[in-house]
Every structure is written in C-alpha cells, then in structure tokens.
Amino acid sequence: MIMLDFDLDEMSLSDLKKLQAQVATAIKTFEDRQRKAALAELEAKAAEMGFSLSDLTGQGGRKAKVNPPKYRNTADATQTWSGRGRQPAWIKEALARGESLDQFLIVK
Structure with missing residues (x-):
C-alpha cells in the first residue's frame, strides 16, 4: 500500500x-x-x-410490464396510446377540436 x-x-x-x-x-x-x-x-x-x-x-428474467394500447388514431392506425402518461399530440388536437376520447377506443 x-x-x-x-x-x-x-x-x-x-x-x-x-x-x-x-x-x-x-x-x-x-x-x-x-x-x-x-x-x-x-x-x-x-x-x-x-x-x-x-x-x-428471484431477480432473473423479470420483464417490464408493458401496457397494451387502449386508443388508436383513426387517421393513422400506427399511432396508439395506452391511456397512461402524457397524452400524445394527436389526442390533444382531437380533444381541442371537441372530439371525444371514446371514439379512439380500440375495444368499445
């Protein structure tokens, strides 16, 4: 030393x-x-x-839980949102136009 x-x-x-x-x-x-x-x-x-x-x-192999998409953009089906976290721009824009969040539900 x-x-x-x-x-x-x-x-x-x-x-x-x-x-x-x-x-x-x-x-x-x-x-x-x-x-x-x-x-x-x-x-x-x-x-x-x-x-x-x-x-x-017991810590091996744990996978992060991924929330499945709950909403889909009707204009662009590649855009989805789980309903958690910040709203994507396409949801904000639709809500600003007075559209309902329910119309974007994947399973109604």
Whole structure:
C-alpha cells in the first residue's frame, strides 16, 4: 500500500479539488471492483450448488410490464396510446377540436 505524504495546507484550492475528485474516483472504482469480486464469488458458489444466482435471488428474467394500447388514431392506425402518461399530440388536437376520447377506443 502506498501512502502519499501531502502537505494539504500548502496546496491551492484548485489542487485540493483535483485531489478530492481523484480520491472520489479511486473510492468508486475500488467499490466497483469489490462488488464485482463478491458477485463472481456468489455466482461460483451458486453454480457449485447447481443454481444460478438469479434462481436464488428471484431477480432473473423479470420483464417490464408493458401496457397494451387502449386508443388508436383513426387517421393513422400506427399511432396508439395506452391511456397512461402524457397524452400524445394527436389526442390533444382531437380533444381541442371537441372530439371525444371514446371514439379512439380500440375495444368499445
């Protein structure tokens, strides 16, 4: 282990901030290496026992739930909206024209 001898009182603010950034980077890369080593060790132990790590943690293979489209643009069938989140421009424009959201329902 290398111990560097710095006289911090003699360093400029700019040099101190550079040193601080270098130390923060060194800490992060050290933690990343430790995390990867721990993960590799756990995966090896799980494999030794006939499992994958995702089998044991229940976190493998989860798929994000995708909400199916609920509304379709009658003028352009490629434009759909699930009814969640921000309204697409074509819905906003139709509502501004006084059209009903119900007329865009895919299943009525």
